[in-house]
Amino acid sequence: MTGVTLNQAIKRYGDVQVIHGIDLQIEDGEFCVFVGPSGCGKSTLLRMIAGLEETSDGKIAIGTRDVTRMDPSERGVAMVFQTYALYPHMSVEENMGFGLKMNGVPKGEIKEKVQKASDILKLDQYLDRKPKALSGGQRQRVAIGRAIVRGPEVFLFDEPLSNLDAELRVEMRVEIARLHKEIGATMIYVTHDQVEAMTLADKIVVLRLGNIEQVGAPLELYRDPDNKFVAGFIGSPAMNFLAGTVAEGGIEVPGLGRTVAVEANLPAAGTSVIVGIRPEHIEVQMGQGALKAELSEALGGVSYLHLDTPTGERIIVEERGDERANEGDTVDISFETRRVYVFDAKTEQRIR
Numbered sequence: 001m002t003g004v005t006l007n008q009a010i011k012r013y014g015d016v017q018v019i020h021g022i023d024l025q026i027e028d029g030e031f032c033v034f035v036g037p038s039g040c041g042k043s044t045l046l047r048m049i050a051g052l053e054e055t056s057d058g059k060i061a062i063g064t065r066d067v068t069r070m071d072p073s074e075r076g077v078a079m080v081f082q083t084y085a086l087y088p089h090m091s092v093e094e095n096m097g098f099g100l101k102m103n104g105v106p107k108g109e110i111k112e113k114v115q116k117a118s119d120i121l122k123l124d125q126y127l128d129r130k131p132k133a134l135s136g137g138q139r140q141r142v143a144i145g146r147a148i149v150r151g152p153e154v155f156l157f158d159e160p161l162s163n164l165d166a167e168l169r170v171e172m173r174v175e176i177a178r179l180h181k182e183i184g185a186t187m188i189y190v191t192h193d194q195v196e197a198m199t200l201a202d203k204i205v206v207l208r209l210g211n212i213e214q215v216g217a218p219l220e221l222y223r224d225p226d227n228k229f230v231a232g233f234i235g236s237p238a239m240n241f242l243a244g245t246v247a248e249g250g251i252e253v254p255g256l257g258r259t260v261a262v263e264a265n266l267p268a269a270g271t272s273v274i275v276g277i278r279p280e281h282i283e284v285q286m287g288q289g290a291l292k293a294e295l296s297e298a299l300g301g302v303s304y305l306h307l308d309t310p311t312g313e314r315i316i317v318e319e320r321g322d323e324r325a326n327e328g329d330t331v332d333i334s335f336e337t338r339r340v341y342v343f344d345a346k347t348e349q350r351i352r
């Protein structure tokens, strides 16, 4: 088993550079998740590691081997795709063993490895079926089984659960976590699903426009985002942002009609900042205030209350108690000082 090292990895398509010199160390046995908005380069970066996209510049190493110019088949990786990519005319067993057969592995050994993988993934009873006679979740299991059978040093997953319905996603997510525990291999996983990223990852890499914004453990990124982008990207519903100005004794926030106290050394009075507060850290005060409840999404255990400020900003509050605000109510909000994040309005870097 081995880790993966990217050293100033660059990808260009013709004149357009889409990955801008990525440095990244993924440790042996680590579960690393790439997240970021559509088009940020997550899939491209994964495909560069797989060898499915040529690396224009820089280096990629798997363990101590420089694989930058190697064919995908020589890299010791196996990739699981969103679309499963199974052969429709082959049975589950043949699909899973196909890679090994092409490599001239003896029949007995293939059978043994397929058996072992189908035990892990509970595919025993489906080995003779064709993919079209399987559910989406079962097909994805076969695709994962095909990767396991090859015994790669590194597993690569490109949004593997995107085509599954909500319930199956949860089931498969738990299964992938179990698989990682069981086989302990290095895994790199691309998703734009918050919950997948937070629950599966040892390490999350947040990408934006082909650059890394921040790397860290899920809760590290949640608690200690370096900038407004990461703060807004990690956490769901997203962190609320309100414009403010540094003033005597805190930050004047027009949207709230008051000065918010902050535990921090703030820049000079008059500096424009952005105040960030997570929906789960806000309390609602009923029957007072200037915030108008435009919408309440009741999910059961929680409701998401959408408030409009007089300045035209939007605040989402997570409500959990028995008493929850209704649409049309006017309310006020409160939050603990230690829960307030502050970003520089120009650079969007975190001040505290």
Ligand SMILES: Nc1ncnc2c1ncn2[C@@H]1O[C@H](COP(=O)(O)OP(=O)(O)OP(=O)(O)O)[C@@H](O)[C@H]1O
Pocket: 013, 016, 018, 036, 037, 038, 039, 040, 041, 042, 043, 044, 045, 192
């Ligand atoms: N063959 C190509 N030629 C030119 N540009 C490309 C090509 N493939 C991808 N790109 C560009 O590279 C950037 C990164 O694309 P990529 O598919 O890696 O993003 P992504 O983060 O995986 O997005 P999504 O979540 O939508 O899949 C995008 O701006 C995309 O338009």
